[in-house]
Amino acid sequence: MSPTTPPRPIDEHRDRIRSRLASASRLLLCLDFDGTLAPIVDDPDAAAPTPENEAAVASLATEPAVSTAIVSGRALADVRDRIDGPKTYAGNHGLELSRHGSVTVHPVARQRMSRLEAVCETLETVLEPIPNCRIENKRLTGTVHVRSVPASVRSVVRRQTHAVVDRLGDGSLEVSTGKRIFEIGPSVSWDKGDAVALIASEMPSETVPIYIGDDVTDESAFRTVEPDGIGIRVSGDEPSAASYRVDSPTAVATVLNWLDSVGVDLLES
Numbered sequence: 001m002s003p004t005t006p007p008r009p010i011d012e013h014r015d016r017i018r019s020r021l022a023s024a025s026r027l028l029l030c031l032d033f034d035g036t037l038a039p040i041v042d043d044p045d046a047a048a049p050t051p052e053n054e055a056a057v058a059s060l061a062t063e064p065a066v067s068t069a070i071v072s073g074r075a076l077a078d079v080r081d082r083i084d085g086p087k088t089y090a091g092n093h094g095l096e097l098s099r100h101g102s103v104t105v106h107p108v109a110r111q112r113m114s115r116l117e118a119v120c121e122t123l124e125t126v127l128e129p130i131p132n133c134r135i136e137n138k139r140l141t142g143t144v145h146v147r148s149v150p151a152s153v154r155s156v157v158r159r160q161t162h163a164v165v166d167r168l169g170d171g172s173l174e175v176s177t178g179k180r181i182f183e184i185g186p187s188v189s190w191d192k193g194d195a196v197a198l199i200a201s202e203m204p205s206e207t208v209p210i211y212i213g214d215d216v217t218d219e220s221a222f223r224t225v226e227p228d229g230i231g232i233r234v235s236g237d238e239p240s241a242a243s244y245r246v247d248s249p250t251a252v253a254t255v256l257n258w259l260d261s262v263g264v265d266l267l268e269s
Contacts, residue, residue, distance in 0.1 A: 006237040007245035010255065017230060017244075021266040024208035026065050028229075029259070030196050030221065031057070031086075033072040033079050035179065035214035036234050039249050042148050044136065049083050050249050056256035061085035063260070065267050067207075069199050071192050073183065073217055075138040076103065092140040093185065093217055094195025109140040112172050112186045116142055119168050119184060126160050133157055141185040158182060178215045193220030200224070206268070210259075211242075212252060218242075 010017070021027065031037055037049040037057065049057070061068045062085075069088035072079040076091025076098055088099040095106040120137040123144065127133045132148035144161050146154050161182045165173050174187045192213075200209050209229035211221045222231035222241035231242030234252060246252055 005239055007231075007233045007240045007242045010232060010244040010246055013244060017263070018266055020208055020230060021263050022268065025206040025268045026067065026204055026208070027063075027259070027263070027267060028067045028069070028200055028203050028207050028209040029060060030069045030071050030199065030209065030211045030225075032192075032213035032215070032218055032221075032234075033070060033074060033083065035249070036212055036252055037070075037083060037249060040147075040179070044134075044143075044145060047082065050253060052253035053249060053256060054083065056253055056260055057083060058085040059260050060256060060264075061087070063264050065264060066259075067199075067203065069196075071195055071211075071213075071221060073141070073143070073178070073215075075140075078138070088199055090192070090195040090199070092138055093183070094190060094192050094198075095140045095185070097195060097198070099199070105140065106186070106188065106190055108188045109186045109190075113139055115169060115172060116140070116184065116186075119164055119173060122164050122168060123161060126164060127157060130157055141183060144182040144184070145180070146182070147180040154180075176217070178217055183217070191220040192217060193222075193224040196221045196224045212246075212255070213242075 034047055037053040038047045041047050060066050068086040070079055070086050071090040073093050076096045079091055080089050090097050095109040097104050120135050120142045123135045130153055134145040136143040146157050162175055165175050165184055172187055173184055176183045209225040211225045212232045214234035219241050225231050226241055233240045233242040233245045
């Protein structure tokens with residue numbers, strides 16, 4: 001799909017997904033966490049996958065023809081503690097990757113950790129007067145949470161965040177926008193899409209990749225899997241590189257259960 005085209009309701013196009021699975025021998029299933037497996041909540045520390053999603057991921061992870069991966073903006077250690085089953089986890093938007101029993105970290109991101117820490121510490125002070133504004137230092141990236149910040153002062157948070165990053169980052173850090181968050185990370189050409197591409201590169205050629213995510217940061221992953229694979233956007237019908245959409249994490253569980261009960265059997269043996 002073109003990034004300027006709204007994704008289509010998945011239930012209206014299930015035949016296309018059946019056909020794509022039937023032409024493949026393996027499935028690579030990559031999943032975002034917040035807003036996808038877990039509902040968005042005001043307190044990020046309280047986020048948890050729905051029981052239905054947790055059970056579906058665990059079941060799919062046992063299927064011999066399925067490879068599962070979590071690809072999240074959360075720190076690797078954080079997201080691994082929140083969902084079990086997959087053998088592959090990508091944290092901090094792909095800057096850290098756990099697979100084959102080891103963890104790799106993007107070398108540039110590692111080099112800029114001290115600068116990121118200085119930015120987060122400064123933002124803690126600068127944004128302290130803003131009600132409900134929270135700064136999260138994830139070692140390789142940082143997040144300014146504004147979901148519970150009054151709408152009238154979110155623009156102040158945005159300006160102050162950019163100002164601090166510009167002053168202390170000295171061109172080595174950048175700010176991006178997500179769903180009521182501002183993400184701070186190293187200025188490197190690496191994102192979720194690159195992490196998914198790296199994971200997919202180790203799969204057999206007959207593998208169909210599926211990526212499910214809900215935010216702007218997931219668009220690079222949609223572009224990676226489309227058009228040969230399947231991108232599914234969660235919530236909203238805004239333009240996306242994903243072909244299909246579902247309404248909520250509850251609907252994600254329906255898709256995962258369908259893959260587990262029907263989709264896996266469609267794969268060529």
